[in-house]
Amino acid sequence: MFKIVEKRQLTENIFEMKIAAERVARAALPGQFVIVRADEGGERIPLTIADYDVEAGTVTIVTQTIGHSTKKICTLNEGDSLVDFAGPLGRPSEFVHMPLEELRSRKYLFIAGGVGTAPVYPQVKWLKQQGVECDVIIGSKSANTLIYVDKMEAVGNVHIATDDGTVGYKGMVTGLMTELVEKEGRTYDECVCIGPMIMMKFVCLATKNWNLQTTVSLNALMVDGTGMCGACRVSVGGKTLFTCVDGPEFDGHQVDFDEAIRRQGMYRNQERHASDNHEHKCNCYGK
Amino acid sequence: MANKIPRVAVREQDPKLRATNFEEVCYGYNWDEASLEATRCLNCKNPRCVAACPVNINIPEFIHHLTEGDIRAAADTIHIDSSLPSICGRVCPQESQCEGSCVLGIKGEPVAIGKLERFVGDWSLEHSAEVEAPVIEQNGHRVAVVGSGPAGLACASDLAKLGYKVDVFEALHRLGGVLSYGIPEFRLPKDRVVAREINEVKKLGVKFETDVIIGRTMTIDSLLDNEGYDAVFVGSGAGLPRFMGIDGENLNGVLSANEFLTRVNLMGAWDPQHNDTPVYVGKKVVVVGGGNVAMDAVRTAKRLGAEAVIVYRRGEAELPARKEEVHHAKEEGIEFRMLTNPTHIFGTEDGWVKGINCVEMELGEPDASGRRSPQEKAGSDFTIDCDVVIMALGTSPNPLIASTTSGLNINRRGCIEANEMGSTSREGVFAGGDAVTGAATVILAMGAGRKAAKAIDEYIKAKKS
Numbered sequence A: 001m002f003k004i005v006e007k008r009q010l011t012e013n014i015f016e017m018k019i020a021a022e023r024v025a026r027a028a029l030p031g032q033f034v035i036v037r038a039d040e041g042g043e044r045i046p047l048t049i050a051d052y053d054v055e056a057g058t059v060t061i062v063t064q065t066i067g068h069s070t071k072k073i074c075t076l077n078e079g080d081s082l083v084d085f086a087g088p089l090g091r092p093s094e095f096v097h098m099p100l101e102e103l104r105s106r107k108y109l110f111i112a113g114g115v116g117t118a119p120v121y122p123q124v125k126w127l128k129q130q131g132v133e134c135d136v137i138i139g140s141k142s143a144n145t146l147i148y149v150d151k152m153e154a155v156g157n158v159h160i161a162t163d164d165g166t167v168g169y170k171g172m173v174t175g176l177m178t179e180l181v182e183k184e185g186r187t188y189d190e191c192v193c194i195g196p197m198i199m200m201k202f203v204c205l206a207t208k209n210w211n212l213q214t215t216v217s218l219n220a221l222m223v224d225g226t227g228m229c230g231a232c233r234v235s236v237g238g239k240t241l242f243t244c245v246d247g248p249e250f251d252g253h254q255v256d257f258d259e260a261i262r263r264q265g266m267y268r269n270q271e272r273h274a275s276d277n278h279e280h281k282c283n284c285y286g287k
Numbered sequence B: 001m002a003n004k005i006p007r008v009a010v011r012e013q014d015p016k017l018r019a020t021n022f023e024e025v026c027y028g029y030n031w032d033e034a035s036l037e038a039t040r041c042l043n044c045k046n047p048r049c050v051a052a053c054p055v056n057i058n059i060p061e062f063i064h065h066l067t068e069g070d071i072r073a074a075a076d077t078i079h080i081d082s083s084l085p086s087i088c089g090r091v092c093p094q095e096s097q098c099e100g101s102c103v104l105g106i107k108g109e110p111v112a113i114g115k116l117e118r119f120v121g122d123w124s125l126e127h128s129a130e131v132e133a134p135v136i137e138q139n140g141h142r143v144a145v146v147g148s149g150p151a152g153l154a155c156a157s158d159l160a161k162l163g164y165k166v167d168v169f170e171a172l173h174r175l176g177g178v179l180s181y182g183i184p185e186f187r188l189p190k191d192r193v194v195a196r197e198i199n200e201v202k203k204l205g206v207k208f209e210t211d212v213i214i215g216r217t218m219t220i221d222s223l224l225d226n227e228g229y230d231a232v233f234v235g236s237g238a239g240l241p242r243f244m245g246i247d248g249e250n251l252n253g254v255l256s257a258n259e260f261l262t263r264v265n266l267m268g269a270w271d272p273q274h275n276d277t278p279v280y281v282g283k284k285v286v287v288v289g290g291g292n293v294a295m296d297a298v299r300t301a302k303r304l305g306a307e308a309v310i311v312y313r314r315g316e317a318e319l320p321a322r323k324e325e326v327h328h329a330k331e332e333g334i335e336f337r338m339l340t341n342p343t344h345i346f347g348t349e350d351g352w353v354k355g356i357n358c359v360e361m362e363l364g365e366p367d368a369s370g371r372r373s374p375q376e377k378a379g380s381d382f383t384i385d386c387d388v389v390i391m392a393l394g395t396s397p398n399p400l401i402a403s404t405t406s407g408l409n410i411n412r413r414g415c416i417e418a419n420e421m422g423s424t425s426r427e428g429v430f431a432g433g434d435a436v437t438g439a440a441t442v443i444l445a446m447g448a449g450r451k452a453a454k455a456i457d458e459y460i461k462a463k464k465s
Helices: A022-027 A068-075 A100-104 A114-129 A149-153 A173-183 A197-209 A257-264 B031-038 B048-052 B059-067 B071-081 B085-091 B113-126 B150-161 B190-203 B220-225 B257-266 B292-303 B323-331 B400-404 B442-464
Strands: A002-009 A014-020 A033-037 A045-053 A058-064 A084-089 A108-113 A135-140 A157-162 A190-194 A214-217 A233-236 A239-242 A249-251 B142-146 B165-169 B207-209 B231-234 B254-256 B284-288 B307-311 B335-337 B340-347 B353-366 B372-376 B382-385 B388-391 B429-431
Touching: A014 A068, A022 A045, A022 A058, A022 A084, A033 A058, A045 A068, A045 A084, A045 A114, A058 A068, A058 A114, A108 A114, A108 A173, A108 A197, A114 A135, A114 A149, A114 A190, A135 A149, A135 A173, A149 A157, A157 A173, A173 A197, A190 A197, A197 A214, A197 A257, A233 A249, A233 A257, B031 B059, B031 B113, B048 B059, B059 B071, B059 B113, B071 B085, B071 B113, B085 B113, B085 B190, B085 B442, B113 B190, B142 B150, B150 B165, B150 B190, B150 B231, B150 B442, B190 B207, B220 B231, B220 B400, B231 B442, B254 B257, B257 B292, B257 B388, B284 B292, B284 B382, B292 B307, B292 B323, B292 B388, B307 B340, B323 B335, B353 B388, B429 B442
Parallel strands: A108 A135, A108 A190, A135 A157, A190 A214, B142 B165, B142 B231, B165 B207, B231 B429, B254 B388, B284 B307, B284 B388, B307 B335
Antiparallel strands: A002 A014, A014 A058, A033 A045, A033 A084, A045 A058, A214 A249, A233 A239, B340 B353, B353 B372, B353 B382
């Protein structure tokens, strides 16, 4: 059992939880994820790590209520426990292994969309700790759906885009990104993009034009999360890879996003308890 | 003198009925049947069955106890060599091991050793509360076991009996490895058999921890260097599924047998009243492969309400699955398409499986494995319409442990290199079971776990002196 030591509601349907999981906290690195089960009978849900505190022995997860299982997780309260919390899983972000000198010479642009803002945070924070200052674009529908802005501002140079223009740039992250690169002439060595699949797809289409190396973190369906089932298969550069053990981060220009998006819907009709707002309806790209 | 009666038949659930439920297919012997079957054993002086058993259970002795009506003594005899008789009595390939060597089998039918073992195993689970946990003197040494499948369980029990403090680390949320995620409920009941038999291992003082992925949560290096373990046994199995590499394999509706069985067994998708994990079978399922896992998958699909077909590239005689499983599958109405090999899977416009394209095969000369190699018959293309394709093509070991342990060698098939006793290239690290051999059987893994326990004991004693 893994105790929820702190719970915060970030938006109407996004919750942050600090989980007591000492070993996971000690081993975690940016880019990795955990598998969570709310109760006996619950699904194994992969969630990207949003923060970790080795001294306190806690790992932070941020969950959006999308279907039955994520709702189950979010209805638990401080003091309750998750029956399972396994990790850290997946490969850490590549920059973690880079020699410090090389790392400090690189310029990073992070693009975070919706609940994907949470897993961007430990990466920007880690880079800041190594002395690398990054630009971060956070995109969301509106002011009241934005998360992690204060936390992110403490570690990076934040630019905000909202669909309705209630904060920052009015429009999508691709628009703001184009402003930074084409109008302001900013240059980057790498773009890291985490958010809804459809957003990552369009960001990759844009960065390809600029020859800007782009890393994406895929949230594929998984069962075990340890390489056993292959539910998370993804085509990268024409090769079939497993998101759980070969990823979750991949070269975005090589990922077959259309296939990945289709595969995410594999069990949509099976989700018995699916609620009406089952689908994540972000208004971007309206496709 | 042994009784010259025919082998006592075992009662089974009616095939029509059982194809619609997940209850156990085989009911096993009752006391009358078991004691009658026991009288068939010749009690050979030089018992070939014992030599053919990977853990060398004293088979004539336990059967002899049954003829005397002493089930407790029979159980004690088995427990000297095996901690998991209820499991092995159900899933061991007895026809190629103990029963395959039984003298009675030369002219007639061998003694039903497996069914007798199961009877004794189930009896001791029923009566386990009457037995007090043994008092074992602790020797002060600690051993970590990676994986709670058959190899890990066997190694852990033997070490615990020798006085070691053993901690077993399991990556998944449920103990048992392939016994829990792979083999279906209708062949191996999870709560009634697997969980209870693991409880017996707990009684020996073995501690289990779930949700610990060795290689990620902790590494073998850290277990040895920082956590104070004297040795580590790796019984992490062969969990990485293979695919064919044909077109259409990433369509929605194509999955590995591992995924399908994990959803149904480990996650309990067969019982949607109590479990959230979904499973999809559609109207028709094609399972590619001919091993025990393929049989498990196809029979599971049938039970979930689909029409279910096996497609296998060699002939029926070459099916690697146990005869009993093939027989049960046929009884349940599974269609077998032998000498058939898939060439590609095709889908609907929105990317869901619509059917599978196959070619007919014929058998040529024997290949390196001694099996006749299948060759395509030219122009024999045909299609089978289906909604789901399940690939049951075998598995290889997960590279995670080898890639995160310094000095641990693997071979070109990704298996950990270990000698007969389980010693690896890394001092203090032992390995056995599917992690070393690639996918094999429960009992071979148990045998490897037991040998490694012996080697670990010798290693730690030698280091001490």
